[in-house]
Amino acid sequence: xxxxxxxxxxxxxxxxxxxxxxxxxxxxxxxxxxxxxxxxxxxxxxxxxxxxxxxxxxxxxxxxxxxxxxxxxxxxxxxxxxxxxxxxxxxxxxxxxxxxxxxxxxxxxxxxxxxxxxxxxxxxxxxxxxxxxxxxxxxxxxxxxxxxxxxxxxxxxxxxxxxxxxxxxxxxxxxxxxxxxxxxxxxxxxxxxxxxxxxxxxxxxxxxxxxxxxxxxxxxxxxxxxxxxxxxxxxxxxxxxxxxxxxxxxxxxxxxxxxxxxxxxxxxxxx
Amino acid sequence: xxxxxxxxxxxxxxxxxxxxxxxxxxxxxxxxxxxxxxxxxxxxxxxxxxxxxxxxxxxxxxxxxxxxxxxxxxxxxxxxxxxxxxxxxxxxxxxxxxxxxxxxxxxxxxxxxxxxxxxxxxxx
Numbered sequence: 236x237x238x239x240x241x242x243x244x245x246x247x248x249x250x251x252x253x254x255x256x257x258x259x260x261x262x263x264x265x266x267x268x269x270x271x272x273x274x275x276x277x278x279x280x281x282x283x284x285x286x287x288x289x290x291x292x293x294x295x296x297x298x299x300x301x302x303x304x305x306x307x308x309x310x311x312x313x314x315x316x317x318x319x320x321x322x323x324x325x326x327x328x329x330x331x332x333x334x335x336x337x338x339x340x341x342x343x344x345x346x347x348x349x350x351x352x353x354x355x356x357x358x359x360x361x362x363x364x365x366x367x368x369x370x371x372x373x374x375x376x377x378x379x380x381x382x383x384x385x386x387x388x389x390x391x392x393x394x395x396x397x398x399x400x401x402x403x404x405x406x407x408x409x410x411x412x413x414x415x416x417x418x419x420x421x422x423x424x425x426x427x428x429x430x431x432x433x434x435x436x437x438x439x440x441x442x443x444x445x446x447x448x449x450x451x452x453x454x455x456x457x458x459x460x461x462x463x464x465x466x467x468x469x470x471x472x473x474x475x476x477x478x479x480x481x482x483x484x485x486x487x488x489x490x491x492x493x494x495x496x497x498x499x500x501x502x503x504x505x506x
Numbered sequence: 507x508x509x510x511x512x513x514x515x516x517x518x519x520x521x522x523x524x525x526x527x528x529x530x531x532x533x534x535x536x537x538x539x540x541x542x543x544x545x546x547x548x549x550x551x552x553x554x555x556x557x558x559x560x561x562x563x564x565x566x567x568x569x570x571x572x573x574x575x576x577x578x579x580x581x582x583x584x585x586x587x588x589x590x591x592x593x594x595x596x597x598x599x600x601x602x603x604x605x606x607x608x609x610x611x612x613x614x615x616x617x618x619x620x621x622x623x624x625x626x627x628x629x630x
Contacts, residue, residue, distance in 0.1 A: 288531045289573040292545060302546035307569055325535060326543060456520035458527060 237268075237345040240352050241370040241408075243394075245386030247357030249378045250415040253451055254473075255354035256284045257462040258374070261477030263318035264462075267349035270309065273323040274366035275356035276331060282322045285312065286458020296324035299336035305343055314463065319348075329361040337365050359393055368399050372409045374442060374480075378416045379428040384436055387412075391437065411442035413476060418447045419492045430490055443476030445469050446489040526575075534573050545569070552582060561587050 242255040252273075259271035272295060273281035282288040287310045293303035298321075312318035321344075324331065344351050355366035367373060373394050377387040391410060395401055400408050414433055421427040430444055450467030454460065462473040468489050478485045549569060556562055566585035572578060 283527065283531065286527075288527065290571060292569050292571040297543075297546055303549070303569075304565065304567075306565070307567070324543075453520045456524035458523075 237348040237351050238371045239341060239345070239369050240350060240372045240374060241355055241367045242352065242374050242376055242413075243355040243363065243367055243390050244376040244383065245357070245359060245363075245390040246378075246383045249376050249383050250445070250451075251357075251376050252281050252284050252354050253455065253461060254374065254376050254413055254415065254445070255352050256281065256460040257470075257473040258477060258480075259350070259352040260312075260315055260318060260460040261462045261473055262350045262352070262480075263312070263315045265477065265481065266317065268317045268319075268347070269350045269352065270319040270321055270344055270348050271352040271354060272321040272366075273354050274332070274362050275354065276323050276327055276329045276362055277325065278356065279323050279325045281320065281354050282310075283458060284455050285320050285460065287312070287320055287322070288458070291322045294322050294324045295340070296327050296331045298340055299331065299333065305340065314459075329356075332361055332365045334365065334368065338369060341369050359390065363390075364393070364397060367394055367408075368397070370394075370398060370408050371400075372411070372480075374411055374413050375437070375439065376413050376415055377433060377437070379414060379418075379422070379430075379433055381428075384428070384433055387437060391439065410439045411480070412437060412439050413442050413445065415445040416447045417444045417490065419490060423492050430487075441487070442479055443472055444487055444490050445472045445476070530573060530575050533575075534578070545571075549582075553584075556584060563587075 240258070242251045242258065244251050252275075255271050259269045262269040271281065271285070273279055274295075275281075276296065279291075279294075282291055290310050293308040295308065297303040298305050298308045308321060310320045310322065312320065341351060353366040353370065356362040367390075375387050375391065377383050394408050394410060398408050400406060412434065414430060417430070418427055422429050430441065434441055446468045448461075448467055448469035450464050450469045451461050454464055454467075461467065462470050462477075464470040465474070472489055475485045475488060549567075553562065553564065553567065562584055568581075568583040570579075570581040570583070572581075
């Protein structure tokens with residue numbers, strides 16, 4: 236039985252889709268058969284970030300409505316084995332996501348895949364609720380910024396009350412924090428919340444800290460998950476986070492200001 | 507920047523790639539916004555026609571699309587059963603069909619159609 240992971244945040248623009256794409260790719264790189272699903276009905280974007288926007292034929296909603304078969308809607312990634320994308324509809328609205336429909340598709344996917352990564356839309360409406368309802372694990376994507384931290388706390392409350400595991404009194408959904416767009420220089424100047432501040436407020440285990448990085452925009456420009464840019468800090472931080480998710484003991488990096496020597500300044504152009 | 511970069515053609519800047527990708531995908535979306543989502547219907551009708559003559563397994567139908575700037579390609583791959591299972595058009599009576607599903611021989615994979623610029627694709 237495959238495990239269902241939801242990437243959620245409450246707030247928009249914090250990096251859920253970037254993280255979903257990176258995380259799913261990282262799991263596939265480790266040899267796990269992985270599918271990443273876009274739950275943002277009407278505002279499809281995972282396809283662009285994954286670089287498969289020109290190959291979308293059928294979508295998640297077509298499959299829910301029985302208009303296409305699951306294996307017709309799944310798009311196989313061209314770069315990484317074991318990686319598949321299930322895009323959402325750009326034209327329908329979120330009411331198309333029925334609980335029964337989503338459950339049926341996830342059940343089918345769980346038979347075939349090791350991991351199912353659900354890319355949640357922002358907010359706490361139907362799309363977000365459906366993306367987290369069936370989850371086994373939740374990755375809370377948060378920026379070190381007041382509104383993002385507050386919304387993350389709100390979504391933790393939703394996970395604890397409105398997920399299937401909560402409703403059926405099963406073991407709770409595991410919750411881990413992925414702190415994105417972290418800028419150690421601003422933290423040092425006292426302009427940004429520290430990792431420890433956010434951990435103290437949200438009180439959930441830390442999965443990883445992704446540094447603010449120019450590589451993220453470059454990667455989305457060309458439709459490549461940033462984890463495949465192994466020279467970038469962000470790519471390496473995602474690789475570390477995937478290792479931690481799989482239970483490995485990986486030390487946190489990129490949380491302190493790097494003292495740049497002359498050579499590293501010359502050799503390393505990218506942040 | 508090394509001096510060698512003067513001698514090789516510079517790779518396309520990522521922002522240029524971003525703009526081109528957006529122009530292609532959004533051109534298709536703006537056109538599609540007015541009409542109904544025709545692909546599911548198109549697929550069902552295509553399959554209905556083929557099923558009149560051949561037994562096909564709906565699980566062995568593959569539909570691929572590649573949206574391009576100038577033209578798009580729709581590729582429908584339908585795996586056909588072995589030769590003896592293909593009924594002659596004259597006998598094609600969908601309702602009364604002998605039980606010939608027992609001896610499934612090696613299926614012959616056939617590309618039913620790669621429609622380029624034809625009825626399905628759009629030119630702009």
